[in-house]
Amino acid sequence: MSSRQEKAKGETKQEPAKTPKPLKPTGKAPEAMVTSRHGTGVVTRLGRGFSMGELAGAELTGNLASNWGVKLDLRRRSVIDSNVQSLKSWSSHPSAARKIESRVKEVEEEIEKVGREVKKEAVKVEKEAEKVERQVKKEVVKAEKAARRKAKPKKKTKP
Secondary structure (H helix, E strand, O other), X not given: OOHHHHHHOOOOOOOOOOOOOOOOOOOOOOOOEEEXXXXXXXXXXXXXXXXXXXXXXXXXXXXXXXXXXXXXXXXXXXXXXHHHHHHHXXXXXXXXXXXXXXXXXXXXXXXXXXXXXXXXXXXXXXXXXXHHHHHHHHHHHHHHHHHHHHHOOOOOOOO
C-alpha cells in the first residue's frame, strides 16, 4: 500500500515529541551596542537591536528572542562579541519560574518520601493490631470457658 493510499484511509504519521519551550529569563532584555567611526575615532553607541548573527552566537532563535522582548535589527550583519556575551549571560539567568519548578520537584520528592514512610508505619500498625486482636480472642475464649465452668450445675450426690 502506498503512502498516498494510507493517507486517504485516514492513517496519519506519528508526530515527533515536542521539546519543552525554554522559559523567559528574568530581568530586562539587554541593549545592543554598535560601533561606528566618527571623525578620528571609533564610537560605541546603542543600536536598534541585535543582528541575527549575534542571536545565533548566543544560541537563540529569532522567534524566541522577539517573544522574550529582545530587539532585533535585521539590517545589521555585524557580530560584536560583547553583544553575544550579554545575550548569553542574560539568557542563562535562572528565571523565577525555573526556581519554582525546582522547588515543586523538591516538594513532590518529599511528599513521596513521607508517603513511603507512612505506608511502612501503617503496615507496622496493622501487624500490631493483628497481634492484639489475636490476644483479645484468646482472652475471650478463656473467659467463655471459665464462665461455662461456673455455669455448669454441680451434680448432687445423695447421702
